[in-house]
Amino acid sequence: MARLGRGVPNRPVVSRHPRNWGWHVGLPVFETTSEWPALTVETPNANVALPTFETTSEWPALGFAYDYGFVLPTFETTSEWPAIGASVPILPGDSLTGAAGQVEWNGTLWGPGTDFTVQEILGWRSMPQLDNLNVERPSRHGAWAGRRLAQQRIVTIKLQPNSISDPTAIDDLLAQLDAVTGVLENETEWPLVVAGYGTPQLAYGAVVDRDVPMNDAYSVGAPSVSVMIVCSDPRRYSLDRTGVDLVLNQSTEATNAGNVATHPILRINGPVTNPAIENTTLSRLIEFSIELSSGDQMTIDTDAGTVMVGGVSQMQTLTGSSVPVTEFVLARGVNELHYTADSGGDRPVVCLYRDAWL
Incomplete structure (x- = not known):
């Protein structure tokens, strides 16, 4: 039999935790700012051009529930840059230290501050022999004036490699000389720079002779040797263009x-x-x-x-x-x-x- 009177209603169930919904929401377009380290390339008279490259950024996976506010934590992006290489040619005169009496042959320095003393330089400041193109007049005195053209310049450098403190090391110094005064396989001419008391000057030539006497001076580690360089263009030039x-x-x-x-x-x-x-x-x-x-x-x-x-x-x-x-x-x-x-x-x-x- 049913019980008379008021019934007791069922108590509603209240959840203390919000319900999570498995929805994904697309982010609107936004910007990120990356701070790159300063890039410094120090090189004399050289321009470095970077090739075209891409940077790839990986973002952390984003997941959040519907109707929830969210804040992204601080994160970093890492970019990989292509290796930067700069090939800088050695310019004529780069090896000079400013001392008078130095000679630079294709980047190799002789004279003060080196193991090779420069004893004498012949043919550098002298005028090369000139070809006189005057034409003799057939029916009167004298000749028709023509141009005067210089022949090639021949420079002889007398050096003294110094290993007096250890005469047995003289062959090591002479081997260094051999390495930079060999015969090339083509017509290439190398830069020759001579520094006197004034501004250094430049010419281009090739070695055609090297004289190394093995005498008493050689036995004590101080022979006098000579290197002959022929410059097809006899002009001496300023180092700077x-x-x-x-x-x-x-x-x-x-x-x-x-x-x-x-x-x-x-x-x-x-x-x-x-x-x-x-x-x-x-x-x-x-x-x-x-x-x-x-x-x-x-x-x-x-x-x-x-x-x-x-x-x-x-x-x-x-x-x-x-x-x-x-x-x-x-x-x-x-x-x-x-x-x-x-x-x-x-x-x-x-x-x-x-x-x-x-």
């Missing part, structure tokens, strides 16, 4: 502080059509029938006699009104240079040269 910008339709001075003409390197940057450069001091012109696009560069080496664009010779574009490329020189003293073009030419021509002496 001078650079001059030639602006379109303007005259620019280029001063050769030496005593003989020097051959410049000219770089013409596109876009430009039919560029021309004239040395009005000597009335010598080089002109090219060519159209250079933006990013193109024509390099004219007047000493080597080459005209290159992107590794391809463009000598055929030299016009008939031009002098031969090797005849475009900077005379000693001040030269007035003038750059013109049919169109374009907003970027200046770069003229690089060394002062030259005989």
Whole structure:
């Protein structure tokens, strides 16, 4: 029988913990800021270009429940950078310490501060023998004047390797000399730098003789040896190149502080059509029938006699009104240079040269 009266209702169940929902919510676009360590490359006269590379960041997995606020903890990103390598050639004169009487042969130093004493240098400051191109007049006294052209420069350096404190070590020093005065397999010439009391000067040559007498001086560890170097270009040059910008339709001075003409390197940057450069001091012109696009560069080496664009010779574009490329020189003293073009030419021509002496 049912019991009369009020019944007792069931007590509701109240959960003390919120219910978690297994939902995933997409994050809106947001930014992260990375702080990279300072990158420093210390190198003389070198530009380091990094190749194209990617950085990959790994983010921690994000999971959170619906209707919940959340805060991301501090985290780090790690990026892997490609190895940075810089190959810097040894420039002529880099081994000199500033002492007078030093000789640098392709980076090898002789003289004060080394085991090799420089006793004598022949043929460096002397003028090489000149070929006189005068032509005798057949029917009167004298000759028609011609040019005087220097022959190759021959430099003889007398050295004394010093191992008096240990005469048995003399062969080690002579082996060092052998290593840097050998015969090359091609026509390459190496830089020779001589420093007197003034500014060092530079030439390029090849060893053609080495004399090492094995006499009494050898037995005590101090023989006198000689190295003969022949320089096909007899001119002595300044170590530093001078650079001059030639602006379109303007005259620019280029001063050769030496005593003989020097051959410049000219770089013409596109876009430009039919560029021309004239040395009005000597009335010598080089002109090219060519159209250079933006990013193109024509390099004219007047000493080597080459005209290159992107590794391809463009000598055929030299016009008939031009002098031969090797005849475009900077005379000693001040030269007035003038750059013109049919169109374009907003970027200046770069003229690089060394002062030259005989």
